[in-house]
Amino acid sequence: MRILILGGDGYLGWPSSMHFANKGHEVWSVDNYLRRDIASETDSDPLFPNPKLPERAKIFEAACGKKINVVEGDCADFEFMSELFEKVQPEAVIHYAEQPSAPYSMRGFDEASLTLDNNLKATFNVIWAIMKYAPDCHLIKLGTMGEYGTPNIDIEEGWLDVEHKGRKQKFLYPRQAGSLYHTTKVLDTDLLWFYVRTHELRVTDLMQGPVYGFITPEAEMDDRLKPNFHYDDIFGTLINRFLVQAVSGTPLTVYGKGGQTRGYLDIRDTLQCVELALKNPVEKGEMRILNQFVEQFSVNEMADRVKTVGDHMGLNVEVKSIPNPRKEAEDHYYNAANTGFKELGLKPHILTDDVLAEMLGQVADYKGQIDKDKIMPRVSWNKVA
Numbered sequence: 001m002r003i004l005i006l007g008g009d010g011y012l013g014w015p016s017s018m019h020f021a022n023k024g025h026e027v028w029s030v031d032n033y034l035r036r037d038i039a040s041e042t043d044s045d046p047l048f049p050n051p052k053l054p055e056r057a058k059i060f061e062a063a064c065g066k067k068i069n070v071v072e073g074d075c076a077d078f079e080f081m082s083e084l085f086e087k088v089q090p091e092a093v094i095h096y097a098e099q100p101s102a103p104y105s106m107r108g109f110d111e112a113s114l115t116l117d118n119n120l121k122a123t124f125n126v127i128w129a130i131m132k133y134a135p136d137c138h139l140i141k142l143g144t145m146g147e148y149g150t151p152n153i154d155i156e157e158g159w160l161d162v163e164h165k166g167r168k169q170k171f172l173y174p175r176q177a178g179s180l181y182h183t184t185k186v187l188d189t190d191l192l193w194f195y196v197r198t199h200e201l202r203v204t205d206l207m208q209g210p211v212y213g214f215i216t217p218e219a220e221m222d223d224r225l226k227p228n229f230h231y232d233d234i235f236g237t238l239i240n241r242f243l244v245q246a247v248s249g250t251p252l253t254v255y256g257k258g259g260q261t262r263g264y265l266d267i268r269d270t271l272q273c274v275e276l277a278l279k280n281p282v283e284k285g286e287m288r289i290l291n292q293f294v295e296q297f298s299v300n301e302m303a304d305r306v307k308t309v310g311d312h313m314g315l316n317v318e319v320k321s322i323p324n325p326r327k328e329a330e331d332h333y334y335n336a337a338n339t340g341f342k343e344l345g346l347k348p349h350i351l352t353d354d355v356l357a358e359m360l361g362q363v364a365d366y367k368g369q370i371d372k373d374k375i376m377p378r379v380s381w382n383k384v385a
């Protein structure tokens with residue numbers, strides 16, 4: 001298949017580019033390095049450097065003989081997107097190209113405005129480029145479990161059957177995001193659903209939970225093929241921060257009460273899920289929403305897990321609660337459905353103690369490069385800057 005991967009330089013986009021090229025697909029990997037720019041502006045550089053796309057593609061080709069076509073450009077620019085879609089004629093688009101940091105989106109007006117403009121414009125342009133140049137193409141769009149927020153009822157897979165005054169209708173599941181970034185994902189979903197109804201697009205919208213891990217089979221071929229690993233307060237995920245804190249001898253920082261519960265998955269399962277979506281395309285005029293996570297953990301449970309495994313490795317891990325910089329429920333009901341991918345054939349990876357130990361070992365290889373000043377929260381949710 002001809003597959004366009006938007007956001008191909010990113011944590012998920014790069015492993016996806018290698019994975020699908022390795023499987024023999026014609027891959028076009030597109031990025032404008034927005035994440036790299038924001039990371040250097042906010043002093044949030046990753047644990048180890050990653051070569052830019054053209055160099056990575058060369059290293060990959062030298063390692064396995066497979067080609068990744070690289071295009072450097074901005075998905076928020078419709079002229080660029082028109083030329084790209086007209087030339088590539090994609091059969092599938094995997095759309096990762098957004099500003100994904102919740103803290104960055106809450107930092108101040110400029111950052112909020114950039115997140116809103118970039119994310120909505122990129123998605124709007126993808127939709128229009130598909131309608132104009134590749135109307136049969138299957139769009140696989142990365143959303144987030146954060147779109148649902150933390151409602152006091154079970155989270156269903158995308159849709160909710162509502163019965164009201166004796167009548168019934170299926171609606172998009174009510175969503176109430178906890179950051180502006182997550183809110184742009186909610187708005188993306190609305191845009192997609194609108195154009196599916198009016199223009200018969202084929203869309204799979206993936207509500208993904210936080211992803212962990214950075215070793216995929218292709219990255220094992222050469223260290224320079226690893227994806228970005230952020231542990232800072234801007235781009236670093238909870239697990240990455242805890243791994244780095246455990247390795248560097250700093251207490252694991254739990255925000256507030258630590259009851260915040262989310263659904264997590266291994267990066268190898270992200271690749272599996274996207275591939276399953278690709279192999280099972282939806283019909284024209286259909287919007288499929290799948291919850292993409294494997295296991296639920298609270299922040300306290302995750303801290304306990306890292307502490308137990310770290311202590312076993314002699315790291316002597318401490319856990320400390322700090323004031324929560326976010327506005328979020330710290331103790332709440334959470335029960336989300338995730339049967340869709342299992343029905344499609346997902347064979348999930350579980351976050352076992354061995355997997356945690358392996359990740360701690362991988363992070364320890366870069367211990368000398370850890371900058372502890374990057375980890376503590378610098379952005380507070382209720383500040384107006």
Ligand SMILES: NC(=O)c1ccc[n+]([C@@H]2O[C@H](COP(=O)([O-])OP(=O)(O)OC[C@H]3O[C@@H](n4cnc5c(N)ncnc54)[C@H](O)[C@@H]3O)[C@@H](O)[C@H]2O)c1
Nearest residue numbers: 007010011012032033034035074075097098100142210211
């Ligand atoms: N990593 C996770 O845990 C996670 C969880 C849920 C959802 N997601 C979603 O998955 C997608 C990928 O996330 P990631 O972790 O790989 O983030 P990332 O920041 O590492 O990758 C996103 C890439 O998109 C690029 N990009 C952004 N705007 C662009 C534009 N206008 N034109 C071209 N390129 C652009 C960035 O430069 C970056 O390389 C995002 O949409 C994110 O919201 C990620």
